[in-house]
Amino acid sequence: MNNLMLDLLQFPFMQRALLAGLFLALLLALLGIFVILRKMSFWGDGLAHASLAGIALALLLAINPLFLAIVIAVIFALLVYYLERKTTLSSDAIIGVLFTSLMALGIILLSFKAGYQPDLISYLFGNILAIKNSDLYLMAVCTAVILYFLLKYRKQLTLITFDKESAYLAGINVNLFDLIFYIFLAVAVVLGVKILGIVLVSALLIIPASIAKLVAKSFRLINILSVIFAEIIVSLGLVISYYFNLPSGAVIILTGTLIFLVMVLAKHLKLMPE
Amino acid sequence: MKVVEVKNLTVAYDNNVVLHDISFDIEAENICAVIGPNGSGKTTLLKAILGLAPIEEGKIKIFGKTIKEALSQISYVPQRFTFDKTFPITVEEFMALSLRPRNKKNLIDEKLNELEMLEVKNQLLGSLSGGQLQRVLIARSLLNDPLILFWDEPISGIDIGGERTFYQLARHLNQDHKITIILVSHELDVVYKFANQVVCLNKKLICQGVPEKVLTSEKIAELYGPISLYKHQHRHE
Secondary structure (H helix, E strand, C coil): CHHHHHHHHCCHHHHHHHHHHHHHHHHHHHHHHHHHHCCCHHHHHHHHHHCHHHHHHHHHHCCCHHHHHHHHHHHHHHHHHHHHHHCCCCHHHHHHHHHHHHHHHHHHHHHCCCCCCHHHHHHHHCCHHHCCHHHHHHHHHHHHHHHHHHHHCHHHHHHHHHCHHHHHHCCCCHHHHHHHHHHHHHHHHHHHHHHHCCCCHHHHHHHHHHHHHHHCCCHHHHHHHHHHHHHHHHHHHHHHHHHCCCCHHHHHHHHHHHHHHHHHHHHHCCCCCC | CEEEEEEEEEEEECCEEEEEEEEEEEECCCEEEEECCCCCCHHHHHHHHCCCCCEEEEEEEECCECHHHHHHHEEEECCCCCCCCCCCCEHHHHHHHHCCCCCCCHHHHHHHHHCCCHHHCCCEHHHCCHHHHHHHHHHHHCCCCCCEEEEECCCCCCCHHHHHHHHHHHHHHHHHCCCEEEEECCCHHHHHHHCCEEEEEECEEEEEECHHHHCCHHHHHHHHCCCCCCCCCCCCC
């Protein structure tokens, strides 16, 4: 195994992919806990699909797609936040309307660019070869900022997730924290688009936290387990995809699904301590 | 000294008036019971004071300040605490979320012990029975040395032994720690036994003041409708 890892790490693209994957796993694992406990699982899909409009525009203008995708995803998050408070519609209805609209806009924008679009395919399904050093720096900075926020305000975020009324009575500005959380979630999901693709990125937000929730007997434990599972899923998925020459995003997700199924089965058969 | 001032309060949900033109004050160190029939607006009144219900008209002050400014000095136990029972959080972790930074963590043990709930400290909150949860919520409400406690039907789901413990605790907090207690109750017995102020509601203010003086047969009939009433024999314990 050690030799396999060394063999794999001799390639700079693989070093970048692994590093980016580890950053991403940490970030999405921690955000994912709040996402599944707040029943916001549709958010990940919505954000990723909406970012297509940014990617399409960037491809047309020949600028960095990741940056423009983040901008569009943040606008999407702000619109959902605003409409949740100004209408009687549920979040999933609002997300459904907005992400399909932004995706439709992206498709129209892409129709202006003639010919085969390899960049587009890599954004749709993920491509570890596409990770540049500049992407890695952007990921490192975003991970550091979001991680700082999550750790410093862990108590406030948990109380808001658990019970908004209690959070308000504890003097927490619930609306402000919700707004920041939505924006950071948007940034984190788009960061994952390069590795996992628009279609699959939300799985890394949901699967590790869901596996952790199956077994965790405390909030501390769900945090630790979610990160451990996410890191295992990404590293194992990348290694398998490299050696079997399979699409990395899809292999990462299926690795997660397999672990999830094993844990569900183990719990069902009472193989885990209660 | 007035700790809560409610002036001409009207609360409405979607143009449906739930409370109309309510005014009263609560003095420091009182035990004030808010009573009234089902749907009379008791919970809404508490929520409006706490800033959790939409105020159509009127003013509320706590310690002469706005609700938001006074939040650090009050605590609240809701009638029904609804939460995701599958949320993986232990009782201790749940309590710690409401613990202000200046307070030490062993305060959690102390308050749980006061409510005889120390043994559930490491259990998942979602695994507690209704009565156990209520006791944990009461323990949580005592964490940050509040000056006013808002308790909405605090003993619902608690067994008789627990009820006694609860009222002993309420009396102890009020008499020894000088905490003002405002509690919603549907039991007149509670009012006579523990409260020195009563606020009677039925969408509007029916009466308010010292229970023995204001809770006349007429007022009770006005509050609950024409029911046969037995004269209550008041006995201080």
